[in-house]
Amino acid sequence: MKKYIYRLFIAVFATVAFTACTEDEGTEPGNDSNPVITIYQYKVSKPLNSDNDTRLxxxxxxPTSEAYYLAEKTTDKNDRITSIGEEGYKDYVISHGxxxxxxxxxxxxxxxxTDLFGEYTITSVAVGGGLKSSASVIFTGLDWSDKATGTYTFFKPSVTGIASRPTTLQVCTTDEKLYRFKDVFGTGYHMKINLLNLKGNDADGEYTFFRIPVTETSFTYSTYGTVSVRDIGYWQGNDAWVTENGYESGMYADYSCFVYIQYFVSAGSLGYGYDMFIPD
Structure with a gap:
């Protein structure tokens, strides 16, 4: 009886061990069975444009012997898959990518x-041992529509080196709350502003509140390096400084703007006050 139980235990152990090895195949390093490609996406830094450029x-x-990638508008990819199927699309990436x-x-x-405008899907196909697998990521490149040309006036010319600069106020075509002053801090150095669902009134009429996230400029200050800007709420880490404490920025119906902003370097603040944008 003991010998029978022992033989039964060995048989069960061998079955479990065999099953475990089968499940681990393809997941343990050096024991992969199928080609696999993984895509990691990173934000680019200047001089590249993070609005429309991406690093992958x-x-x-x-088991991967070679790999291919194809970036195309998401709508185009979806239409193509409807037509040729998922497997057919892998072959399409290999032949057209x-x-x-x-x-x-x-x-x-x-x-x-670079230069991706609108929603793109980047698909990669790994090939090896007669097998194929795919992976994909989505990147949405921002596109802009002009709203008003005008003059942007800096309250801190001692920091910017100039008193004013012509610029174009633009709205994002995929986000009606996102605007930017194009090249206002130098070529490729735009200032984005995010409109809030909050209105205010003053002697000049009704305006819409907006926020100014941390933005790098092309300016440098003394030996302290790059100058950046932000609204007071981001500086203080408290939105109430903008929406309740009187440090708001606003846009009027004619697109003129008052911009309550802080200029700063890594060592500290360079001052804060009102920049202005006046449409032509």
Missing amino acids: RFAANS TKINGISGESNVDVTL
Whole structure:
């Protein structure tokens, strides 16, 4: 009886061990069975434009012999998949996409894509051992529509080096609450503002509150380096400074704006007050 129980235990143990090894196959390092590509997405830094440029890292596992990527409008990809199916789309990426040089076996390659306007899906296909697999990420490039040209006046010319600059106020085509002053702090250095669902009134009429997130400029100050700006709420870490304590920024119906803003460097504040935008 003991011998029978012992033999039964060995048989059960062998079955469990075999099953466990089968489940782990393809997940343990060095024991992958299918080609796999993973896409990591990163925000770019200047001189690239984070509104429309993105950096991707394609990471492949050991069975991957080669890989391809294709960036196209999400609507176009969806229409194509409806027409040719998921497997057909993998073949489409291979035949119409870009081969990722440097991908072979366990490896990774960085690629930067620029000038993407609207929603794009970036799809990558890994190939190896007669098998294919795909992965994708979405990047939405911002596009802008002009609302008003005019003059932006800086309250701190001792920091900016200039008293005013022509600029264009634009609205994002995919977000009606997001505006920007194009190139107001130098070429490629825009200032974005986020309109709130909050109105105010003064002697000049009704205006809509807006916020100014931390924004890097092209200006430098003394030996302290790059100058940045933000509204007082971001500086104090408390929205009430903007919406309740009188440090608000606002946009009127004719797009003229008063901009209550702080200029600062890493060492500290350079002052705060009202910048102005007056449409032509």
